[in-house]
Amino acid sequence: MRIYDIIEKKRDGLKLTKEEIDFFVQEYTKENIEDYQASALLMAIFINGMDEEETVNLTESMAKSGDMLDLSAIDGITADKHSTGGVGDKTSLVVAPICASLGIKMAKMSGRGLGHTGGTIDKLESIERYNTSIDTDAFFKQVNEIGIALIGQTGNLAPADKKIYALRDVTATVGNISLIASSIMSKKIAAGAKNIVLDVKCGSGAFMKDEESATELAELMVKIGKKCGRNMAAVITNMDIPLGSNIGNALEIKEVIDILNNKGDKQLRGLCLVLSATILSISHGWNYEVAYNKAENALLDGSAFNKLKELVTAQGGNAKMLDNTELLPCCRQSLEIKANQDGYIQSIDSRIVGESAVLLGAGREKKTDTIDYGAGIVLLKKTCDKVSIGDTIAVLYAETEERLKNAEKLFNTSFTIGAEKPDTMPLIYKTIR
Numbered sequence: 001m002r003i004y005d006i007i008e009k010k011r012d013g014l015k016l017t018k019e020e021i022d023f024f025v026q027e028y029t030k031e032n033i034e035d036y037q038a039s040a041l042l043m044a045i046f047i048n049g050m051d052e053e054e055t056v057n058l059t060e061s062m063a064k065s066g067d068m069l070d071l072s073a074i075d076g077i078t079a080d081k082h083s084t085g086g087v088g089d090k091t092s093l094v095v096a097p098i099c100a101s102l103g104i105k106m107a108k109m110s111g112r113g114l115g116h117t118g119g120t121i122d123k124l125e126s127i128e129r130y131n132t133s134i135d136t137d138a139f140f141k142q143v144n145e146i147g148i149a150l151i152g153q154t155g156n157l158a159p160a161d162k163k164i165y166a167l168r169d170v171t172a173t174v175g176n177i178s179l180i181a182s183s184i185m186s187k188k189i190a191a192g193a194k195n196i197v198l199d200v201k202c203g204s205g206a207f208m209k210d211e212e213s214a215t216e217l218a219e220l221m222v223k224i225g226k227k228c229g230r231n232m233a234a235v236i237t238n239m240d241i242p243l244g245s246n247i248g249n250a251l252e253i254k255e256v257i258d259i260l261n262n263k264g265d266k267q268l269r270g271l272c273l274v275l276s277a278t279i280l281s282i283s284h285g286w287n288y289e290v291a292y293n294k295a296e297n298a299l300l301d302g303s304a305f306n307k308l309k310e311l312v313t314a315q316g317g318n319a320k321m322l323d324n325t326e327l328l329p330c331c332r333q334s335l336e337i338k339a340n341q342d343g344y345i346q347s348i349d350s351r352i353v354g355e356s357a358v359l360l361g362a363g364r365e366k367k368t369d370t371i372d373y374g375a376g377i378v379l380l381k382k383t384c385d386k387v388s389i390g391d392t393i394a395v396l397y398a399e400t401e402e403r404l405k406n407a408e409k410l411f412n413t414s415f416t417i418g419a420e421k422p423d424t425m426p427l428i429y430k431t432i433r
């Protein structure tokens with residue numbers, strides 16, 4: 001088989017066989033195919049597309065390019081949750097404890113933040129001594145004992161995706177539905193859980209800008225997962241405005257603790273319950289309403305909060321920080337952003353808010369950047385809220401005046417105030433099963 005012939009076939013709009021796709025994926029991972037040839041093929045895929053069968057074959061081939069986690073060492077029902085990336089998205093840290101407290105084994109690997117979106121692993125590392133890289137045996141043992149472990153992705157999970165994604169990033173070939181779906185699903189399939197729930201974001205802060213394209217992506221990923229033998233569901237959610245009030249690592253841990261203590265943002269709480277109920281219903285086979293009520297009870301009776309404390313303690317973290325959030329990292333400097341006119345907040349651009357948080361030190365522009373765990377933004381007003389001149393819309397936190405000043409300029413472009421109250425937007429559009 002020759003890569004030249006495969007490129008030519010896709011260039012001419014023809015369908016690739018399983019063997020051809022596998023040849024490309026495995027040989028490129030082993031560095032037997034040059035970047036310029038892989039780029040040409042990716043561009044041909046980008047332009048001419050792949051059908052469902054090709055996309056499933058691409059997913060399976062990328063999944064098996066590295067370690068396939070065998071979760072059979074875990075007793076019980078395993079589940080995983082994945083978000084396609086958002087600003088202020090801390091739902092995993094609420095959903096995983098809720099589901100674990102209700103008997104699901106949450107053996108979860110998460111990523112770090114890059115660019116305007118945050119990552120669960122960075123958030124957890126704002127808790128003193130929390131170890132995100134325990135070895136596989138300890139990971140399985142912990143899941144068997146307490147039902148939950150949350151670690152960083154191992155180096156060798158879907159390495160083909162890592163290489164192909166890096167190439168897509170610099171060749172303008174990221175935004176193709178088959179390439180996005182296979183990239184996300186290859187990692188989820190390799191991570192081994194039997195039940196998978198996807199939170200597919202749409203809006204200004206997301207890959208998919210509207211409900212229609214997010215639905216198309218979600219439907220494709222659900223089909224891929226089912227073809228790979230998993231129970232699947234996807235929830236389409238809005239990412240036009242940041243999720244909850246806090247953006248930044250320790251600030252988001254504080255908000256997670258609020259939700260687990262039945263305080264805080266109602267929309268964020270609602271989304272956490274919908275995601276938890278979806279996982280519980282596909283995994284346990286419970287009726288959705290029963291699952292929702294049980295998830296809500298786990299918040300009300302404190303069992304989900306206790307599960308988070310067990311998780312933090314098991315992974316060496318200082319669980320005292322969860323009872324006393326004053327102990328979490330915080331920044332010395334803060335700056336209030338005030339309304340300069342009366343009216344209603346018309347919109348808040350999540351992407352710009354996420355980028356402002358990076359300027360404050362809460363995220364990375366490059367993989368090698370270090371994070372300031374205390375930095376970030378607290379939004380006191382959100383879209384549709386009424387404001388009067390001089391009201392505080394948000395508070396920015398950073399270690400230096402310079403960071404605050406830079407972020408302030410950008411943050412001020414993230415929202416607009418107008419006389420009319422805008423229509424309210426739903427946070428959750430639909431669930432696909």
Ligand code: URA
Pocket residue numbers: 084165174179180181183184207
């Ligand atoms: N997230 C991924 O992991 N891959 C993509 O292609 C897009 C988002």
